Amino acid sequence: MDEQRSRPEDERPVDPEYRVFPKSWGAEYIAAGEVRFRLWASGIETLNLRLIDEEVPMTAMGDGWWELLATNIAPGTPYAFVLPDGRHVPDPAGRALESDVHGPSLVVDPTAYRWKNRGWTGRPWSEAVVYEIHVGTFTDEGTFAAAAARLPALADLGVTVVQLMPVAAFGGKRGWGYDGVLLYTPHPSYGSPDDMKAFIDAAHGLGLMVMLDVVYNHLGLDGNHLQVYAPDLFMAEGTPWGPRPDVSRKPMRDLIAENALYWLEEFALDGLRFDAVDRIEDADSDEHFVEELALLIRKTLPGRHVHLVVEDSRNITALHERSEDNAVRLYDAVWNDGYHHLIHAWATGEHVGHFKVFAQNFWPRITKTLATGFAIQGERIEGKGDALVGEPSGHLPPVTFINFLQNHDQIGNRGRGDRLWSLIDPDLAERLMAILLLAPQIPMLFMGDEFRSRGKFFFFSDYPSDFDQNSPEDRLREAIAFGTDDLELQEIRDPNDLETFIASKLDWQEAETKRGMVSRTICRDLIEKRKRHLMPRLADVGGGVGLVLMAEEGRLAIDWQLGEHRWQLRANFSDETATLPPVHGATIHVMPPEAQSDMRDLSRFPAASLIVACG
Structure with missing residues (x-):
């Protein structure tokens, strides 16, 4: 190519x-x-x-x-x-x-911006702690410049990757960005190309990587003029969100491949997150476009840490297989939706929509996911016919999987825009955050998670009034699919209403409340423990390292062999004291602190307790 x-x-x-x-x-x-x-x-x-x-x-x-x-x-x-x-x-x-x-x-002269951190080459993927933001709602101003002013706080928190939701220009002034139509153009409401470069430059100066979410499985409907004069670059069958690029056609293949390289080179981005790669069809090519694109990026940009992440609902391993020396060949990691679905279904009791599949056998499944990757590794799933879904993934390094407790999809598509922190009690929230940040998988936070924001985040848009998009009935069906089965049609907010967008802005005053400051301190402490004790042991770790020792009702015990060290997690989520396999070595984190001696000496875990150790 x-x-x-x-x-x-x-x-x-x-x-x-x-x-x-x-x-x-x-x-x-x-x-x-x-x-x-x-x-x-x-x-x-x-x-x-x-x-x-x-x-x-x-x-x-x-x-x-x-x-x-x-x-x-x-x-x-x-x-x-x-x-x-x-x-x-x-x-x-x-x-x-x-x-x-x-x-x-x-017309833009791309040489006009003078980079301050030209020597930046990125950071290894094993050091990733991802923080997802939407530029338009991360601050009141909704601009790259305003977001840049918040970067020191993120660096102080300890995150190492800021992942931007899509910024490619889309119709209207506001939206999530997954309906972009001008792939090379930063959305004007966020600022100029140089404003975006300045944001990335500032992040690099603070030691932060920046990744961008890109959408190549479809283009949006509003403003997609390319479909008018080049209709044969699109597939005959589109999507509800817009037409699908035909990547088997060379002009379209080049348009998209060069776009990925453009963002990585011209904007000095540290990586890309590719939206829904399972929906990119390329059956006629000798090498599938998704694979070819990764190889092209690796070949074109040597000498830098460039990280490539996919969203892929198939739970397959082909895109993530490592070389004999454990080097990444194609894609570094995949969003692990199954981890979220399991945690959410158990913690909230919501068992409808796509949580239905994850509402049973929670403890064996969550321990398997923490130990070996995917939640579904070759199962027959209701609604999927007789085909087996997923593949065994325990042979992949744990850093292949990005775990999260929520993201933009899992909040905004719920109809009420409610976050996990408004659905569960604070003690449970702290234990779930501890497991997320101290397990060997790559953790991802959604903006506001560090202070457990209870603010709303809705789906919002700015479509023309004559567009048949996002009817209340459509949004209600979507909300049910995302777990909200008690929502009434009259509760559905109009995505096009400006107030829906304004209500989705992150409330930074919430971070200054007592609850917010305590939550942020806890989050910062957990990330610091990850940096000090876990990250150094993830640098060269391979696959096959996870071992489930216990997966019983309310109790789990998992070990990961990270080189010469054994990373150990024990947790009792039940309402009674329980005996779990002992831990050995140094205590990294314990809840509640006063029960540490019983956990270590007697393996007696009180209700709602947890320990992470390294031996």
């Missing part, structure tokens, strides 16, 4: 002081005032470029490509492609917009 990409040959060398990724699509700032415009548009006889106040004919270059080289063009100049019917459309690979996805794009 790398040798066949449609990149022009006449591009200038890139000054190593700057970060520039020369794309085959869109406007490229070749030299001072010199810009090359390129677009792939099939089945049209003419194509013009609207540049400032003039329309200029573009030249057909063959194979569907159109091109124009313009001079005396200043950064910030608006431009749009003009279709034969007179329609003006933005650049599908443009770096910036004048206003929104229906208006002109802007």
Whole structure:
């Protein structure tokens, strides 16, 4: 794929002081005032470029490509492609917009931003503690600049990865971002490309990695002009959220592959999280696009810690198999939804929707998940026919799995936007947080988890009024699927209502309450213990390290052999004192502290107790 990409040959060398990724699509700032415009548009006889106040004919270059080289063009100049019917459309690979996805794009000189932390090469994946944020609701202002001001607090908390929900430009001013239509353009409401770079630069200065959620399994509906002039780049069958890119077509394959490289190189990102890769179809290629993309990234960006994570509901291991030397070949990790589903179903008692499958055999399942990865490793699941779901995953390193107690999906799709912390008692919350942060899997927090925010986070959007999207009936069905079975239709909030968006803003005053400060202190202490005692032992750990010692009602005991050290977890969630296998070595964390001697000397665990040790 790398040798066949449609990149022009006449591009200038890139000054190593700057970060520039020369794309085959869109406007490229070749030299001072010199810009090359390129677009792939099939089945049209003419194509013009609207540049400032003039329309200029573009030249057909063959194979569907159109091109124009313009001079005396200043950064910030608006431009749009003009279709034969007179329609003006933005650049599908443009770096910036004048206003929104229906208006002109802007010429950008990507060398303009001066990086302060050019020597940054990232951090190993074994050091990851992920913190997911939505730029628009992380602060009242909802901008990259405002989010950057909060980064010192995250660094002080101890997280090491800030993961941004998608920022590719989408229709309207507000939304989750999973309906992006201009993959290369940071959403204007959040700030300029340089604002995004400054956010990432500031994070690197604090020792924080930054990852971006990208969506390649579909494009959004509002503002998807690419489908108008290049319909054959999309599959015949779409999704409820928009059309599906046909990655077997080379122009689309290049558009997406270069987009991933663009974010990683030009914005110095430390990694990408790929949304729903199981929905990317590529049956006709010799090597599936999802695999080819990872190999391309690894080949193109050596010498840096670049981390690739997938969301994949299949519970398969092919994308995560390690080389003989335990090196990552394709993808570092996968979101472990099953861990969340098990914890949520047990802790809340919600057993409807996709929690139904996880409402039985909790203790054997949760211990298996903590010890060996996936919650489902080859089972027949109701509604999935006779096919077995999932694959055995215990041979993979524990850092392959990203565990979490909630995320944007698991809160916002519930209808009421309620977080786990408003559904369970504080003592249980503390024990669940301790297991999350002190188990060998990679932990992920959703913004506000550190102070156990009880604020709402809804699904919100800004679709045109004539769009048949997100009806109350649709949102109610979604809420039931995410566990809320007592919701009434009249309770469903309108996602398009501005107040729904405002209500989803993270309330930082909640962090200053006594409950918030205590919760944050506990979280910070747990992450510090992870950094001091666990991270050094995860650096080169392989698979097959987890061992279940006990998985009985309310009681679990798991050991992980991490090199020469044995990491041990014992927990009694029952209402009675219980005997569990003993622990050996140094105590890392214990709840309640006063019961430590009984746990260690007598293996007698009082109700609601937990110990983590390393020997």
